[in-house]
Amino acid sequence: xxxxxxxxxxxxxxxxxxxxxxxxxxxxxxxxxxxxxxxxxxxxxxxxxxxxxxxxxxxxxxxxxxxxxxxxxxxxxxxxxxxxxxxxxxxxxxxxxxxxxxxxxxxxxxxxxxxxxxxxxxxxxxxxxxxxxxxxxxxxxxxxxxxxxxxxxxxxxxxxxxxxxxxxxxxxxxxxxxxxxxxxxxxxxxxxxxxxxxxxxxxxxxxxxxxxxxxxxxxxxxxxxxxxxxxxxxxxxxxxxxxxxxxxxxxxxxxxxxxxxxxxxxxxxxxxxxxxxxxxxxxxxxxxxxxxxxxxxxxxxxxxxxxxxxxxxxxxxxxxxxxxxxxxxxxxxxxxxxxxxxxxxxxxxxxxxxxxxxxxxxxxxxxxxxxxxxxxxxxxxxxxxxxxxxxxxxxxxxxxxxxxxxxxxxxxxxxxxxxxxxxxxxxxxxxxxxxxxxxxxxxxxxxxxxxxxxxxxxxxxxxxxxxxxxxxxxxxxxxxxxxxxxx
Amino acid sequence: xxxxxxxxxxxxxxxxxxxxxxxxxxxxxxxxxxxxxxxxxxxxxxxxxxxxxxxxxxxxxxxxxxxxxxxxxxxxxxxxxxxxxxxxxxxxxxxxxxxxxxxxxxxxxxxxxxxxxxxxxxxxxxxxxxxxxxxxxxxxxxxxxxxxxxxxxxxxxxxxxxxxxxxxxxxxxxxxxxxxxxxxxxxxxxxxxxxxxxxxxxxxxxxxxxxxxxxxxxxxxxxxxxxxxxxxxxxxxxxxxxxxxxxxxxxxxxxxxxxxxxxxxxxxxxxxxxxxxxxxxxxxxxxxxxxxxxxxxxxxxxxxxxxxxxxxxxxxxxxxxxxxxxxxxxxxxxxxxxxxxxxxxxxxxxxxxxxxxxxxxxxxxxxxxxxxxxxxxxxxxxxxxxxxxxxxxxxxxxxxxxxxxxxxxxxxxxxxxxxxxxxxxxxxxxxxxxxxxxxxxxxxxxxxxxxxxxxxxxxxxxxxxxxxxxxxxxxxxxxxxxxxxxxxxxxxxxxxxxxxxxxxxxxxx
Numbered sequence: 001x002x003x004x005x006x007x008x009x010x011x012x013x014x015x016x017x018x019x020x021x022x023x024x025x026x027x028x029x030x031x032x033x034x035x036x037x038x039x040x041x042x043x044x045x046x047x048x049x050x051x052x053x054x055x056x057x058x059x060x061x062x063x064x065x066x067x068x069x070x071x072x073x074x075x076x077x078x079x080x081x082x083x084x085x086x087x088x089x090x091x092x093x094x095x096x097x098x099x100x101x102x103x104x105x106x107x108x109x110x111x112x113x114x115x116x117x118x119x120x121x122x123x124x125x126x127x128x129x130x131x132x133x134x135x136x137x138x139x140x141x142x143x144x145x146x147x148x149x150x151x152x153x154x155x156x157x158x159x160x161x162x163x164x165x166x167x168x169x170x171x172x173x174x175x176x177x178x179x180x181x182x183x184x185x186x187x188x189x190x191x192x193x194x195x196x197x198x199x200x201x202x203x204x205x206x207x208x209x210x211x212x213x214x215x216x217x218x219x220x221x222x223x224x225x226x227x228x229x230x231x232x233x234x235x236x237x238x239x240x241x242x243x244x245x246x247x248x249x250x251x252x253x254x255x256x257x258x259x260x261x262x263x264x265x266x267x268x269x270x271x272x273x274x275x276x277x278x279x280x281x282x283x284x285x286x287x288x289x290x291x292x293x294x295x296x297x298x299x300x301x302x303x304x305x306x307x308x309x310x311x312x313x314x315x316x317x318x319x320x321x322x323x324x325x326x327x328x329x330x331x332x333x334x335x336x337x338x339x340x341x342x343x344x345x346x347x348x349x350x351x352x353x354x355x356x357x358x359x360x361x362x363x364x365x366x367x368x369x370x371x372x373x374x375x376x377x378x379x380x381x382x383x384x385x386x387x388x389x390x391x392x393x394x395x396x397x398x399x400x401x402x403x404x405x406x407x408x409x410x411x412x413x414x415x416x417x418x419x420x421x422x423x424x425x426x427x428x429x430x431x432x433x434x435x436x437x438x439x440x441x442x443x444x445x446x447x448x449x450x451x452x453x454x455x456x457x458x459x460x461x462x463x464x465x466x467x468x469x470x471x472x473x474x475x476x477x478x479x480x481x482x483x484x485x486x487x
Numbered sequence: 488x489x490x491x492x493x494x495x496x497x498x499x500x501x502x503x504x505x506x507x508x509x510x511x512x513x514x515x516x517x518x519x520x521x522x523x524x525x526x527x528x529x530x531x532x533x534x535x536x537x538x539x540x541x542x543x544x545x546x547x548x549x550x551x552x553x554x555x556x557x558x559x560x561x562x563x564x565x566x567x568x569x570x571x572x573x574x575x576x577x578x579x580x581x582x583x584x585x586x587x588x589x590x591x592x593x594x595x596x597x598x599x600x601x602x603x604x605x606x607x608x609x610x611x612x613x614x615x616x617x618x619x620x621x622x623x624x625x626x627x628x629x630x631x632x633x634x635x636x637x638x639x640x641x642x643x644x645x646x647x648x649x650x651x652x653x654x655x656x657x658x659x660x661x662x663x664x665x666x667x668x669x670x671x672x673x674x675x676x677x678x679x680x681x682x683x684x685x686x687x688x689x690x691x692x693x694x695x696x697x698x699x700x701x702x703x704x705x706x707x708x709x710x711x712x713x714x715x716x717x718x719x720x721x722x723x724x725x726x727x728x729x730x731x732x733x734x735x736x737x738x739x740x741x742x743x744x745x746x747x748x749x750x751x752x753x754x755x756x757x758x759x760x761x762x763x764x765x766x767x768x769x770x771x772x773x774x775x776x777x778x779x780x781x782x783x784x785x786x787x788x789x790x791x792x793x794x795x796x797x798x799x800x801x802x803x804x805x806x807x808x809x810x811x812x813x814x815x816x817x818x819x820x821x822x823x824x825x826x827x828x829x830x831x832x833x834x835x836x837x838x839x840x841x842x843x844x845x846x847x848x849x850x851x852x853x854x855x856x857x858x859x860x861x862x863x864x865x866x867x868x869x870x871x872x873x874x875x876x877x878x879x880x881x882x883x884x885x886x887x888x889x890x891x892x893x894x895x896x897x898x899x900x901x902x903x904x905x906x907x908x909x910x911x912x913x914x915x916x917x918x919x920x921x922x923x924x925x926x927x928x929x930x931x932x933x934x935x936x937x938x939x940x941x942x943x944x945x946x947x948x949x950x951x952x953x954x955x956x957x958x959x960x961x962x963x964x965x966x967x968x969x970x971x972x973x974x975x976x977x978x979x980x981x982x983x984x985x986x987x988x989x990x991x992x993x994x995x996x
Contacts, residue, residue, distance in 0.1 A: 017844050021836035077838065338828055339850045346510040346568055352851060354508040360829050362846045363860045370853050 001060040001182055006088040006094065007048035007088060007104035008121065009066035010076060011142060013235040013310025013460055014113070015470070017362030018412065022080045027411070028392065029069040031445030032087075036063035036095060046388035047104035047138050050171035056181065060372055065091040065106070069389070071413055074309040085121050092128050100134040100178040101125055106173065107143020108156065108233035113424050115238055119148025126152045134187070136177045140164060142233040145192060146240045154178075154187050155248045158228035160212060161203045164387045171486035177225050177248065186226050193260045193435060195243040195487045197479040198234035199468050200303070201272045202440050204447075214266055215245075225254025229267060235462065237311060238472045243267065243479060263397045268487035275464045277455045278303075281321045284456040287421050288393035288433040289327070295329045296451035297431045302332075303439035303458030308414035311461035312336060312361040313437050316369040318456055321369075322433075329432035331409030332392065333420050336360070341410045344375045344397035351375045355399065364461035373399040373406070378426040382409070386416020387441055398424035405431075414438040417445050492589035494545045497555030497578050498527065499593070499611065502562035502632055503600035504800025505727035506960060507952055508852040509563035509903070513570040518902070523582070527557035536879060537658065541592055545667050548672060548886040550589035555581045561903055562800040571601035575611055582618050590624040590668045594657075596632020597648070599724040599745040605697070605728040605964060609638025616642040624671035626664035629659060631691075632723040635682065635734040640989045644668070644677045646736060648718035649700050650713065652693045653935040657790070663716060676724055678715040678738035679745050683752040683986045685733035685759055685971045686979060687959045688724045689766060692931045694938075704758055708737065708751045713744030716753065719759070723956050725799060729966045733759070737986075749986040755881035760979045763970070768793075768946040770955055773811040776947050780817075780924055786942030793930040794951030797852075798905035802826065802851035802927050806859050807949035809848065809897065812926070818894030821917050822926035824884060826851070834865045834888035841865045845890065847897065854952035863890035863897075867915030868963045870901075875910040876936065889915040896922075905929045908936035 010020065022030075033042045033066055038056060042051045048067045054061040065088045070076070073477040092101070096403055103125070110118035118137065136155040139145075143158060150156070157174045159166050181187055201208050212229065219227040226248040232241055245263045247256050279287070288298040300318065307313035325380045335358045347353050359368030375397060382393035394411030400422075407421055415436040418428055427436055436442045439462065447453055457463065468481050477484050501511060508511040513521075534542050535909075545552040556578040558770075560566075582591070584609060593615075599607035608629070615625060625647045631652060639646060645667040647660045671677060693702050701719065708717040722732045735755055739748035759766075771779075778787050790808065797803035803826040812820060830845050837843045843865045849858030867889040873881040885901030898919050904911075906927040912919040919925050920940040927933045928954070934944065948955050958972045968974050968983065 017842055017846070019836040019841075021838070023836060065871065077836075079838075342828075343510050344853075346512045346514045347516075348512050348570070351510065351512075351567060353510055353564070356508075356850065356852050356855070359858070360835075360846065360850055362844055365846065368849070368858070465969050 001099045001179065003055050003060050003062045004065065004092055004098065004101045005048060005051045005062055005099040006045045006065035007069065008084055008088065008207060009069045009104065010109045010370050011072035011104040011140065011310065012075040012105050012109050013072060014237040015235050016072070016074040016310030017312055017364060018310065020073045020076040022066050022083060023464045024070040024073065025068040028068065028071055031067045033064040036065065036091065038062060038064060044255060047167040050168040051102045052346065053244055054172055054175040063091065063095040065118050065468055072308055074310065075110035075112060075481055078112040081114055081117055085124065089124050089128060089456060092125060097130060098133055099182050100136070101129060102178060103137040104393060105137045105139055107139035107145060108236055110236060116146045116148055119146045119152065121151035124148055134181050136176050136178055138167065141229060141231045143230055143246055144233055144236055144241045145230050145246060147318065150190055151190055154181065155226065156190065156228070156246060157226050157248065158246065160229065162231065162405065163444045165444055167388055173226060183479070188249055189251045191247045191256060191260060191386060193245045193264045195245065195264050196237040196477065196484060197243050197268060197271050198232065198241070198476065199271060199480070200439060201231050202274045202384065204227070204443055205273050211266050211270055218259050219264060223250045224256060225249060233353070237473050239429055239473050239475060241313055241474050245252045264487050265380065278456055278464060280452055281318050282452045285322060285325065285327065287452065287454055291451045294431050294451040295417045295429070296449060297428050299446045299450040299453045301439065301442060301453065301455045302435055302437045302458060302460070303452040303455055304413050304462045305437050305456045306435065306439040306462055307336065307412045307437065309439060309462045312365045314358040314360050315366045315460045316358040316459060317366055317458040317460070318435050319406060320369055322404060328403030331405040331421055331426060331431050332408065332435040333367060334356060334409040334413065334415055335406055336412040337408045338410040341395050341397050341408045344399065344408065345378050345395065347375050349375050349377055357399070363472065366459065373401045374401045375425065376405065382423055384417040384419050386445070391416060393420065398426060415442050423458060455464055488638070490587055492550050492587045493552040493553045493554055493585035494541070494548065494589050495553045496528070496541055496581050496590045497556045497575065497593050497740060497765065498559070498728045499578065500559040500596045500600065502596055502598045502723060502800065504539055504566050504628065504952065506563065506599065506725055506727040507564045507800035507855065509637060509800060509802060511563045511565065513566045513573065515560040515563065516558045516574070519561055520557060520591060521612060523577070524554045524921050528552060528554040534739050540662055540665050543670060548574030548589055548669070553581070553585040553666040562798055564800065565600040565602045569601045570609060571721050571735055573606065575614070578611065579614055579618060582615060588619045588875070591619060591666060591682060591712040592670055593627045595627055595629050597629040597635070598726045598727070600726060602687055604638045606634065606638060609642065611982045612642035613638055617730065624668040627666040628660045628664050630654060631719065631721040633720050633731050634722065634728045635736060636730055636991055640680045640682060640736065645738065646718070647716050648707055648720050648736070650693065650719065652691060652721065653932045655935060667715060673720070674739055678740055679742060680741060680989045681737045681748040681752050681986045682989055683735040683743060683756055684967065684984050685756050686735040686974055686983050687759070687763065688722060688972065689733060689763065690768065690955065691766055691899050692720045692768060694934055697765045701758060701762065704755060708755065711747060711814045712919065713740055713747040714738065714751060715740050717753070717755070717774055724960065725953055727962050727964045730962050731965045732967060732969050743988055745988055752986045753981060762956055763976060764871045770948045773947050773949060776945050777811060777815045777817060778825050783942060787919065787925045789925050789937055789941045789944045790926045791930060791933065791944060791946045792926055792928045792949065794949045794953045794955065795928050796905055796930040796953055797826065797903040799926065799930060799953045800933060801952035802855045803849050803903045804848040804855045806848040806856040807951065809861055809895070812895055813893060815926060819922055820924040820926065821896040821898065821912055821919060823911050824900040824904055824928060825897055826903045827899045829886050829946070831886050831899045831901045834890060834899065835886060837865050839865055839868060847942065861892050863892050866891050866896060869914055872914050874904065874908055876908045883909070887915060893914060905932060907932050909940065912942055
């Protein structure tokens, strides 16, 4: 079996103030193995590397094309997307015939002139390969699945968990589906049931955990190869936005409409679970104060300013309120502020100085915070590990303001790991609260350290209070903009 | 056996703005220019152009020219103490290693402060004197935006301040210092300094108005055989030190000339006081400027954003003028340089022709004002751009971008840099001569290079970091009486203080 492998991932937000260029991919991850051969670097790239490892294990022949990943932000420029796409397509044209093309994609990628980059890429791939070639892709569960994607791919498989801890597991799963298809000479059939809702659905919460278990049971039933709960990515103004249930089944099995319908109903019924976790700033701080001296810190997520969803990661709403109340023992990070980081490096550790923090990138950033702060620590070239990636932080600085700490970064990114703070020698156990700019990916590594995890709503870019006037092109009715009772 | 003597040269320059919130540390010197030893004397293996007179002196005297430290940083807050001490002690160590000493020649600013020292030049010069002893000639060229202190004058044999603002006469002043140092080395007695406090805070451009006459009067005084040098120290009102303010420093050739030097100083001070109300620029608000500009035609009107001049320690990202221009619907206007590395990077990402939502400026401090949220079109981008000032001088601006916002072209830079020359606009394809209005974040230096294309030049004041309302500045250390904050123009009279003769410490004994 001969397999072509490539990766191209970007979660594109219509509402993000942060532009996306080729440099945005180069700055995060843009890898091209020499002559398409497996090497050590390729093997550790999320999803894509696992495809390669599976090929090695099965003794299959592979060609590894490029792997490109950028931090979520606004749709990329046309030239950026087309350039990255064509690098893959040119390889595919030049590298001979393949039994399978396996792609590691996001599912919510847009670019100037392209609403549906994955649909576009898959249809170009189809145009190049033989009709019998198996084409499949692993997606982020925050995908907006288009008809084009469903038509062009033989199988689409999304990760099952949010935090996305299982990309490699799902890559292996898709590899097995591809092998089975090629060896049996059959092709699977996909069924997709849209669920008209916009939101976030944490798989760490009990109701969603049950829905996920139900999906897994269906996946393990006769004739079914794969079941993916598609959560959708709500910060995109698209006609094919929203959640759904995606089933890959044997072609000769009966359709799974009833089971899918049941799953869609279950999914829709828990739609408010994650949203209802959100508390306002005042309540989050009240609760954190109530847990003071519990020996562990309270983790306050700031999901509305999550760079991982295209937000700027430089709002100061929560820490401003803590300072206004005269509270101490809070840390907040990572605030993207290359200007203040540069000032902190200029100042050096120990210096006390007036600083303007955050609020740097657009209206969604809110007002900057003017403080007199002490530079506690500066660090060059930081990074953190999270959900299978090494995430660059750039240069970082920890600023102390009236007994609280603000961690600054020169590269925009969400918080995955406590090392964002502990690398500055800050002891999280000594804090009342740690405010993390992340929607949910922080959970895996922070939950074990927390006496309590709170999700705080702010006026940031990623509120779950979706309003009709944010969108022009989405299908209606859709929850929560419309008061739907049934999906 | 006679060991060859050294001619030690060093150049330490920063203008400290006590009210700035831009930090100054070793990093700031690294960014702007930090060199040691031969690196500050030679460029591409050749003697640096500006130092040829120093090389010539060394050759004439048969001395070895020794480079000490070259440290230059954009004006900003006091230098972090440890970084100042490191620079200073490095300079002193190199000086010690260069013994035996022929002479010391320095370029210093005169308004450098560290977080614990309000007179870095006095501190450096006293320590240099301590190393070289009383008989080695020490000569210094300084910037007139300085705080003159007794330590500086007592420790150096000659301090000569640039006379012109814009500072175009550093080379001439260096020649003068070299001449005095050469005389001293041949055994002449040191000139005798006379210092006269002018009790005045002010801003004194010399390229126009009555200050050009005042510079001529200084030069006239120097025609007198009894006078070696006459300097007017403008002072730097945004440095908070006990002596902040204008001063006169006149050197008599010898004790016999002191009375003449005193008389000259008093005459010059009287002349200065007479022209005070006419010396400074007319300062207008942005609203007045916009109103006046509506009536103008022809060559561009230049608005100097003097309150946000990075060359005076301001952030260079204030939005007061830009916001007023946008609100007034002004077009055919270009503005620069607005320091905003975040916006520059976004523009580079989008590329030429792209449009994007930008939050512009207001990034550094309350002096920056509020940021402006706008839709912008990228007209030009450049990597590691340099502003060509004259043939052999250019300044780094970092990455730059030009964006159009409702007909106003804004030049953004990733380094804080004063807009000295038209190349700051031209390098991104903007022809400054074709604008109706040009806004430059500079106080006065730009005049040297923009005058040719300007229909008129107006100085605009805003609530930026360089506040021209001196009475509103939060001085904590300034102890002397100063017009206009605690002396009125009528109270300026000779009885306030008289000329002081400062002898080097060993002559006093």
